[in-house]
Amino acid sequence: MSRPTTARVRLDALRHNYLQAKALHGERALAVVKANAYGHGAVQCAKALETVADGFAVAAIEEALALRTAGINGPILLLEGFFEASELAEIVDQDLWTVVHHPWQLEALLASKLDKPITVWLKMDSGMHRVGFDPAMFRQAYEQLSASPNVRQIVLMSHFARADEPNAAHPKQQMEIFRATTEGIEAPVSLSNSAGILGWPSTHVNWGRPGIMLYGVNPFDGLEASQEVTGDLRPVMQLESAVIAVRSIAPGEPVGYGGAFVADRPTRVGVVACGYADGYPRIAPTGTPVAVDGQLTRLIGRVSMDMLTVDLTDLPAAGLGSRVELWGDTVPVSRVAGLAGTIAYEILCNVKRARFHYSDN
Numbered sequence: 227m228s229r230p231t232t233a234r235v236r237l238d239a240l241r242h243n244y245l246q247a248k249a250l251h252g253e254r255a256l257a258v259v260k261a262n263a264y265g266h267g268a269v270q271c272a273k274a275l276e277t278v279a280d281g282f283a284v285a286a287i288e289e290a291l292a293l294r295t296a297g298i299n300g301p302i303l304l305l306e307g308f309f310e311a312s313e314l315a316e317i318v319d320q321d322l323w324t325v326v327h328h329p330w331q332l333e334a335l336l337a338s339k340l341d342k343p344i345t346v347w348l349k350m351d352s353g354m355h356r357v358g359f360d361p362a363m364f365r366q367a368y369e370q371l372s373a374s375p376n377v378r379q380i381v382l383m384s385h386f387a388r389a390d391e392p393n394a395a396h397p398k399q400q401m402e403i404f405r406a407t408t409e410g411i412e413a414p415v416s417l418s419n420s421a422g423i424l425g426w427p428s429t430h431v432n433w434g435r436p437g438i439m440l441y442g443v444n445p446f447d448g449l450e451a452s453q454e455v456t457g458d459l460r461p462v463m464q465l466e467s468a469v470i471a472v473r474s475i476a477p478g479e480p481v482g483y484g485g486a487f488v489a490d491r492p493t494r495v496g497v498v499a500c501g502y503a504d505g506y507p508r509i510a511p512t513g514t515p516v517a518v519d520g521q522l523t524r525l526i527g528r529v530s531m532d533m534l535t536v537d538l539t540d541l542p543a544a545g546l547g548s549r550v551e552l553w554g555d556t557v558p559v560s561r562v563a564g565l566a567g568t569i570a571y572e573i574l575c576n577v578k579r580a581r582f583h584y585s586d587n
C-alpha cells in the first residue's frame with residue numbers, strides 16, 4: 227500500500243464553477259489557471275475547461291507554453307505581460323495575449339518589429355497601486371497602442387484591491403476612476419475577479435477573470451456581506467488521507483512536538499498521514515476541523531512534517547484506515563485557511579507531495 231495522502235480534483239465541479247462564473251458575469255470569462263491552477267494542476271484543469279471557457283489567464287509565458295504544449299489552443303492571456311522584449315516573438319508565434327502594465331513594456335512593444343499584430347490588455351492602476359498605468363498616462367498609452375501596427379486589439383483592464391471586503395467603498399472608487407479615465411474609448415473592458423463577479427455586479431463588463439471561485443471558494447465566505455453575494459460553487463479539491471495509527475492517552479498526557487496539546491480527558495488520538503510537507507498549514511491550531519469517515523472532529527497538537535493528529539474520542543467507530551478529509555466537501559478550505567491565519571488561495575497553491583487524482587463525471 228502506498229501513502230494515502232491524496233488530492234482528489236473534481237473536474238466536473240471545476241466546469242460547473244466556471245459556468246456559474248460566466249452566467250453571473252455575462253458575456254465572456256477567462257479562466258484564471260495561473261500558479262498551476264491554484265495548485266490543482268493547470269494542464270488538467272485547462273483541458274477540462276477547454277470546451278466551455280472563452281480563454282485562460284496565466285501569470286507568465288512559461289505557464290502559457292506549458293498549456294500550448296499540452297494542446298490548449300484557445301486564447302491565453304499573460305497577466306504580468308512579458309518580462310523581456312525578447313518574449314514578444316514567442317507571444318506572436320504562440321498566439322498569446324499579453325497585458326501591458328508598465329511604460330517599459332509599452333515602449334518595447336512599440337519599438338518591436340513583429341511578424342503579426344497581437345492582442346494587448348492595457349492595464350490601469352485605478353487604485354491598487356501594484357501594477358498598471360497611472361490614470362494620467364493611460365489614455366496616451368491607449369492611443370500609442372492603437373496607432374501601432376504591432377497591435378491587433380486592445381482590451382482595457384484594471385484589478386480590484388478590496389473587492390472581497392463586503393462593505394468597502396474602494397471598489398466603487400476604483401470603478402469611478404476607471405470610468406472617468408476611459409470615457410469615450412471604444413474598446414472591450416475587463417474588471418472583475420471572483421469577488422467582483424460574486425459581489426459587485428456593477429463591475430461586470432465584457433470580460434470576467436474568475437480565479438478562486440473556479441476552485442469552489444467564495445471569497446465572501448464567513449463575512450457579513452451587506453450587498454447580495456451570489457454563487458453556487460462546488461469544492462474542487464478534496465485533500466484526503468487516512469488514520470495510520472491510533473493510541474489512547476490519559477488526561478494530562480501531551481501529544482506531539484512541544485506537547486502543544488495536553489489531554490483533559492481520556493483521549494483516543496488518531497495519527498493521519500498528512501503534514502506540512504504536503505501543504506497542510508503547520509500553524510493550524512488545535513480545534514481546526516477535520517472530517518474522519520465523514521464525521522467532523524478536530525486537529526489536536528502540532529502539525530508535523532508528515533503527520534498530524536486528530537481527536538477520535540467521540541468517534542468510536544473510527545480507527546486504523548479511516549478516511550480523513552483535511553478539506554473538501556465537509557471541511558471548507560477557507561475555514562482551515564482562516565484558522566491558520568491565511569487565505570484559501572495560499573494553502574491550495576501549496577499542496578505538494580500528495581498524489582493527485584482527477585475525476586470527471
Ligand SMILES: Cc1ncc(COP(=O)(O)O)c(C=O)c1O
Binds near residue numbers: 418435437438
Ligand atoms: C489580474 C488578475 N485578474 C484576476 C485574478 C483572479 O482573482 P481571483 O482568484 O480572486 O478571482 C487575479 C488573481 O490574482 C489577477 O491577478
